[in-house]
Amino acid sequence: MNTLFDLPADGPAKPRHTDLLDDLNPAQREAVTHAGSPLLVVAGAGSGKTRVLTRRIAYLLAERDVHPGQIMAITFTNKAAAEMRERVSDLVGRRANAMWVSTFHSMCVRILRREAKTLEMSSSFSIYDSDDTKRLITLVARDLDIDPKKYAARTLAVHISNLKNELIDPDTAVADAGNDLERRVAEVYVEYQRRLNQANAFDFDDLIMRTVELLQTFPDVAEYYRRRFRHVLVDEYQDTNHAQYTLIRELVGTETNEHGIEPAELCVVGDADQSIYAFRGATIRNIEEFERDFPNARTVLLEQNYRSTQTILNAANAVIARNPNRRAKRLWTDSGDGEKIVGYVADNEHDEAAFVAGEIDALADKGEADYSDVAVFYRTNNQSRVFEEIFIRLGLPYKVVGGVRFYERREVRDMLAYLRVLANPEDTVSLRRVLNVPKRGIGDRAEAVIATYAERERLSFAQALRGAVNGEIPLLNPRSAKAITGFVELLDELGEVVESGAEVADVLEAVLERTGYRAELEESDDPQDASRVENLTELVTVAREFTEFTAEVAGPDGELPEADPGVPEPGSLPAFLERVSLVADADSIPAADGGEDGDGHDAGVVTLMTVHTAKGLEYPVVFGTGWEDGIFPHMRALGDPAELAEERRLAYVAITRARKRLYVSRSMVRSAWGQPQMNPASRFLDELPAELVDWRRLAPSSSSGGFGSSGGSPRAATTWGSRGGGSTSSRSTSTSPFGKGWKDTVALKLDVGDRVSHDKYGLGTVVACDGAGPRATATIDFGAAGKVRLMLIGSVPMVKL
Numbered sequence: 137m138n139t140l141f142d143l144p145a146d147g148p149a150k151p152r153h154t155d156l157l158d159d160l161n162p163a164q165r166e167a168v169t170h171a172g173s174p175l176l177v178v179a180g181a182g183s184g185k186t187r188v189l190t191r192r193i194a195y196l197l198a199e200r201d202v203h204p205g206q207i208m209a210i211t212f213t214n215k216a217a218a219e220m221r222e223r224v225s226d227l228v229g230r231r232a233n234a235m236w237v238s239t240f241h242s243m244c245v246r247i248l249r250r251e252a253k254t255l256e257m258s259s260s261f262s263i264y265d266s267d268d269t270k271r272l273i274t275l276v277a278r279d280l281d282i283d284p285k286k287y288a289a290r291t292l293a294v295h296i297s298n299l300k301n302e303l304i305d306p307d308t309a310v311a312d313a314g315n316d317l318e319r320r321v322a323e324v325y326v327e328y329q330r331r332l333n334q335a336n337a338f339d340f341d342d343l344i345m346r347t348v349e350l351l352q353t354f355p356d357v358a359e360y361y362r363r364r365f366r367h368v369l370v371d372e373y374q375d376t377n378h379a380q381y382t383l384i385r386e387l388v389g390t391e392t393n394e395h396g397i398e399p400a401e402l403c404v405v406g407d408a409d410q411s412i413y414a415f416r417g418a419t420i421r422n423i424e425e426f427e428r429d430f431p432n433a434r435t436v437l438l439e440q441n442y443r444s445t446q447t448i449l450n451a452a453n454a455v456i457a458r459n460p461n462r463r464a465k466r467l468w469t470d471s472g473d474g475e476k477i478v479g480y481v482a483d484n485e486h487d488e489a490a491f492v493a494g495e496i497d498a499l500a501d502k503g504e505a506d507y508s509d510v511a512v513f514y515r516t517n518n519q520s521r522v523f524e525e526i527f528i529r530l531g532l533p534y535k536v537v538g539g540v541r542f543y544e545r546r547e548v549r550d551m552l553a554y555l556r557v558l559a560n561p562e563d564t565v566s567l568r569r570v571l572n573v574p575k576r577g578i579g580d581r582a583e584a585v586i587a588t589y590a591e592r593e594r595l596s597f598a599q600a601l602r603g604a605v606n607g608e609i610p611l612l613n614p615r616s617a618k619a620i621t622g623f624v625e626l627l628d629e630l631g632e633v634v635e636s637g638a639e640v641a642d643v644l645e646a647v648l649e650r651t652g653y654r655a656e657l658e659e660s661d662d663p664q665d666a667s668r669v670e671n672l673t674e675l676v677t678v679a680r681e682f683t684e685f686t687a688e689v690a691g692p693d694g695e696l697p698e699a700d701p702g703v704p705e706p707g708s709l710p711a712f713l714e715r716v717s718l719v720a721d722a723d724s725i726p727a728a729d730g731g732e733d734g735d736g737h738d739a740g741v742v743t744l745m746t747v748h749t750a751k752g753l754e755y756p757v758v759f760g761t762g763w764e765d766g767i768f769p770h771m772r773a774l775g776d777p778a779e780l781a782e783e784r785r786l787a788y789v790a791i792t793r794a795r796k797r798l799y800v801s802r803s804m805v806r807s808a809w810g811q812p813q814m815n816p817a818s819r820f821l822d823e824l825p826a827e828l829v830d831w832r833r834l835a836p837s838s839s840s841g842g843f844g845s846s847g848g849s850p851r852a853a854t855t856w857g858s859r860g861g862g863s864t865s866s867r868s869t870s871t872s873p874f875g876k877g878w879k880d881t882v883a884l885k886l887d888v889g890d891r892v893s894h895d896k897y898g899l900g901t902v903v904a905c906d907g908a909g910p911r912a913t914a915t916i917d918f919g920a921a922g923k924v925r926l927m928l929i930g931s932v933p934m935v936k937l
């Protein structure tokens with residue numbers, strides 16, 4: 137066996153923890169102790185799946201003599217990861233560090249760093265995020281003369297990503313391409329992949345796909361990991377896609393290999409009703425077919441919920457029950473009904489945010505909840521802004537998880553690009569990003585000349601730049617050549633700083649200083665530039681903390697526990713970049729910076745986040761906002777049953793995050809593209825059983841009408857009906873409070889196929905009609921302006937042709 141994890145038992149005698157099973161129910165206990173064959177735990181939200189995983193790891197160590205280094209756990213939340221580590225450290229002390237607890241992406245990065253040479257990459261590779269990917273695809277498409285109006289970079293990127301999630305390599309994509317789009321995509325894919333290799337970079341999807349390739353192509357590599365990881369545990373299995381599923385299968389193996397290595401023990405937990413990543417290729421097939429994929433598998437069902445009140449569970453059950461083709465299951469708890477759900481219909485999004493802020497304050501005043509007990513959910517990141525504005529105004533402490541992320545800001549990306557070039561000189565996307573930043577007289581033309589030269593001579597962009605210094609590029613004018621020489625010298629100088637072993641923060645300081653980047657911002661009059669300087673200061677702080685954190689892990693003697701060849705040297709520049717790249721993948725890792733305990737439960741701070749980000753988490757008080765058709769469910773889903781089912785699962789996730797109190801709200805009017813737009817109630821609101829909801833307000837205040845002041849708003853068409861009442865009813869009855877009081881004054885009657893002319897969007901064709909009376913909407917294809925769904929009530933600025 138490998139010495140890596142065959143360590144002498146150091147420290148005190150290992151404690152035996154039979155009480156590990158005490159606070160589990162019989163089914164959970166079975167899942168924790170099951171041995172000898174693959175295990176699937178399927179259960180609804182809050183039934184203790186994640187707890188089972190954590191406890192199982194503790195049990196493996198305490199009762200089954202497993203070494204931490206033999207365990208690989210894949211989780212989606214920092215909270216679960218931290219809890220696992222903590223439990224394991226309680227049992228075995230610092231040896232806990234030998235356990236791998238990570239997301240799919242960071243696990244793959246660790247493997248790829250270690251095995252890069254096998255794939256003919258260098259272990260200092262860069263990780264391209266979606267923005268880098270789009271930049272590179274734009275460059276490739278331009279070079280291949282692809283019309284960006286016909287095939288936008290974003291579209292090409294989505295298609296390439298889908299291919300990768302299905303593990304289809306470029307050659308196969310070319311061979312299988314059946315139509316013009318597929319041929320174009322395949323063509324771009326081939327060249328894009330070539331350039332990624334040349335730039336010594338992986339994109340996010342590559343991290344998974346290339347690791348699978350590695351394990352499938354090199355049996356000895358696969359065997360190394362199979363020997364090493366005897367236990368693989370996966371949380372949120374319903375959100376794995378084909379590539380991730382294959383990765384797990386390659387890692388654990390399905391049969392004993394020729395060297396007698398048996399498959400590793402696999403334990404996965406999931407809930408088909410919480411599958412919310414279909415757009416990234418996730419498929420519940422992986423849960424449904426588990427027993428077929430892994431012979432002799434055992435399945436354990438958990439039914440009791442320990443998180444929420446029965447009221448919240450009844451709401452969740454009622455909503456998810458509307459989805460077709462699901463296995464019926466009902467969540468129950470013995471903790472009682474608890475409070476009713478509170479509903480609120482706001483005039484507009486500002487009113488909605490004010491309601492939320494007011495409630496939070498009231499709960500805090502009454503001592504019923506701390507700020508940190510509260511989470512506010514919305515469907516898409518851009519919805520956070522109104523909440524932020526009002527929270528700032530009221531001095532309510534909050535934190536946005538995800539959102540316009542720190543690491544996506546221009547100045548932060550610029551600095552990271554410099555660091556990436558220093559760590560990996562072949563990183564073309566980063567190099568071209570900073571080539572003329574700050575401006576140093578290397579214009580677009582010079583860049584194009586170098587790119588063409590590189591292409592012709594089959595050199596990397598970095599090599600071509602050096603060629604320019606030596607005067608090898610005739611088309612380059614002397615002024616540009618001189619500027620390039622200065623730039624190359626600057627990079628060499630900064631390279632020496634890195635070589636000298638300086639801390640990452642000091643390298644960063646050197647870059648800010650010597651490139652003149654900071655000076656340029658400081659001299660600017662633009663107030664935005666002042667905040668850019670602040671962000672850069674913050675980045676230096678992040679780097680500083682990173683080094684300190686590494687020192688802490690290393691202990692006072694500077695010795696690190698269990699050095700692992702898959703990990704860049706702790707504290708080094710590549711280690712820093714790796715952490716940043718993966719943190720920036722915020723869909724899977726909520727914590728975007730230091731200073732929080734990992735799951736967003738900051739001390740004394742309200743958490744704002746999208747429902748996607750909230751997966752796996754729980755809060756005593758949850759506000760579900762923007763429950764409007766077209767917002768949640770998302771506009772995109774309205775005409776598509778599969779997407780609608782996914783949105784409903786998202787609603788189920790949102791509801792089941794709440795432990796004690798749940799609020800749902802919507803607003804009558806919300807501005808979109810600077811225009812007030814009427815939004816009908818979310819159908820998910822109608823699906824909540826009436827007796828569970830206490831409607832604080834059913835209709836907007838009549839004075840404001842909530843429509844803002846712009847003309848063209850459907851004010852004239854509305855009369856508001858009675859308030860209160862508090863009873864909701866199903867969609868089929870016309871007295872639903874969400875439509876209550878609307879007069880059926882439909883201005884336009886449209887059918888699919890009708891041609892229309894809209895004041896703002898121009899000519900279009902109706903592709904779908906939904907709802908009747910006040911809920912009537914039409915989805916209209918306006919060609920270049922895209923598909924838009926419009927309410928047909930009131931004075932619509934549109935005529936039928």
Ligand SMILES: Nc1ncnc2c1ncn2[C@@H]1O[C@H](COP(=O)(O)OP(=O)(O)OP(=O)(O)O)[C@@H](O)[C@H]1O
Pocket residue numbers: 159160161164179180181182183184185186187188407410441442443751752753754792
């Ligand atoms: N047997 C139990 N006794 C008491 N509390 C429990 C028990 N099992 C789980 N819990 C608690 O119930 C809550 C939900 O558990 P957990 O987060 O593990 O559920 P989950 O199935 O992973 O939920 P999700 O589907 O949302 O990921 C947690 O606070 C957990 O500590």
Ligand SMILES: [Mg+2]
Pocket residue numbers: 185186187371752
């Ligand atoms: Mg969980």
